[in-house]
Amino acid sequence: MSGGVDSLVAAHLLQRQGHDLVGIHFTTGFESQAVDLSSIEDQLDIKIHQLDLSAEFEQRVVDYFVETYARGRTPNPCVVCNRTIKFGVLAQRAKALGAVKIATGHYADTRAGSDGRIALVKGTDGVKDQSYFLAMLTQEQLKQALFPLGRMTKDQVREIARKNRLLPVEAKESQDICFIKGPEFPGFVASRLSKPPSPGNIVLADGTVVGRHRGLHCYTIGQRRGLNSPGPEPYYVKTIDMENNLLVVGGKQALYTTEVAVGDLNWITPPLTSSLKVTTKIRYSHKGAASTLNIENDGTTLVFDAPQLAVTPGQTAVFYRDREVLGAGIIQ
RNA sequence: UGGGGCGUCGUCAAGCGGUAAGACACAGGAUUUUGAUUCCUGCAUUCGGAGGUUCGAAUCCUCCCGCCCCAG
Numbered sequence: 001m002s003g004g005v006d007s008l009v010a011a012h013l014l015q016r017q018g019h020d021l022v023g024i025h026f027t028t029g030f031e032s033q034a035v036d037l038s039s040i041e042d043q044l045d046i047k048i049h050q051l052d053l054s055a056e057f058e059q060r061v062v063d064y065f066v067e068t069y070a071r072g073r074t075p076n077p078c079v080v081c082n083r084t085i086k087f088g089v090l091a092q093r094a095k096a097l098g099a100v101k102i103a104t105g106h107y108a109d110t111r112a113g114s115d116g117r118i119a120l121v122k123g124t125d126g127v128k129d130q131s132y133f134l135a136m137l138t139q140e141q142l143k144q145a146l147f148p149l150g151r152m153t154k155d156q157v158r159e160i161a162r163k164n165r166l167l168p169v170e171a172k173e174s175q176d177i178c179f180i181k182g183p184e185f186p187g188f189v190a191s192r193l194s195k196p197p198s199p200g201n202i203v204l205a206d207g208t209v210v211g212r213h214r215g216l217h218c219y220t221i222g223q224r225r226g227l228n229s230p231g232p233e234p235y236y237v238k239t240i241d242m243e244n245n246l247l248v249v250g251g252k253q254a255l256y257t258t259e260v261a262v263g264d265l266n267w268i269t270p271p272l273t274s275s276l277k278v279t280t281k282i283r284y285s286h287k288g289a290a291s292t293l294n295i296e297n298d299g300t301t302l303v304f305d306a307p308q309l310a311v312t313p314g315q316t317a318v319f320y321r322d323r324e325v326l327g328a329g330i331i332q
Numbered sequence: 333u334g335g336g337g338c339g340u341c342g343u344c345a346a347g348c349g350g351u352a353a354g355a356c357a358c359a360g361g362a363u364u365u366u367g368a369u370u371c372c373u374g375c376a377u378u379c380g381g382a383g384g385u386u387c388g389a390a391u392c393c394u395c396c397c398g399c400c401c402c403a404g
Binding site: 223 | 342
């Protein structure tokens with residue numbers, strides 16, 4: 001429980017359904033100030049345990065985050081946090097407290113399949129749907145998961161809170177990277193890199209120098225802002241060349257990709273073996289693109305029906321069939 | 333120190349006597365459980381400088397300064 005409306009309403013709904021609840025609020029060590037959850041405890045009349053998961057968070061999420069940037073890729077901390085922290089360490093601790101299920105305020109839904117498997121499906125609220133961030137969960141994790149908000153919209157959630165006089169302690173939506181403030185970002189990553197990043201040239205594909213970068217860890221594929229490189233058209237980051245310490249940029253048309261390799265596959269449905277037509281989300285807030293997943297012994301490739309903008313290594317590609325999440329992989 | 337060309341926002345660039353377009357960059361905001369994208373807003377009382385002509389100049393004239401090219 002973060003203290004926000006979502007987890008608050010989720011708990012309330014479970015309570016109404018007759019569940020016996022134990023609240024858990026975990027901290028990462030990066031909170032700017034402690035959240036006082038006593039009013040939530042009073043409102044729901046439950047006990048909320050505070051769990052300090054900073055050591056685990058540091059190791060599983062922050063290290064991963066920094067190492068990914070060190071390799072010139074763009075991490076997906078929320079996906080990793082869900083798999084390793086919320087439905088990993090946190091779930092284990094919850095079990096120790098006697099919990100048989102773990103519920104969160106995610107806008108996603110699960111359904112029991114005929115074969116005993118759990119299907120992960122998009123939340124009803126098309127805009128808030130967070131199934132993307134849960135696509136790296138395993139069947140084991142999904143079996144314990146409850147998503148009370150899966151079939152409601154954000155507006156309905158707010159309405160429930162209002163009608164039941166539930167007052168969240170945290171007004172703000174959780175968004176952005178939860179453990180770093182924007183301006184501190186470059187320094188945060190740089191301070192944790194074994195080899196300090198050095199500035200270098202920003203170049204076009206033909207080698208023309210158009211500006212200077214502040215260290216390659218500051219950029220991600222598809223990024224436009226912050227390049228400080230005026231030109232005849234907006235430039236976007238096309239390639240992060242770690243080997244030559246170059247940031248290759250180009251016009252928007254240079255960012256489209258039709259085929260990409262994916263690795264570290266996680267299947268929520270039974271693993272597929274040949275090729276399959278799927279709708280793939282390249283990043284959160286991506287509408288999803290018609291594509292074909294080709295699974296072969298030497299690797300898996302994803303081919304889009306239409307070229308996609310800024311396919312970014314390190315990001316999670318989530319495969320959908322209609323509303324169901326089939327699985328996910330990491331863009332290489 | 334002969335000849336020619338040019339100097340307008342951080343960058344590129346309109347304007348050619350009637351009171352400073354636009355693009356890129358940048359800043360702020362909206363959106364977003366990924367520093368992305370996208371969207372909105374802002375951004376030269378001033379045109380290398382100093383004089384002059386004119387009701388009125390970035391636009392015409394003079395001088396100066398600074399670049400560039402060709403001849404040295």
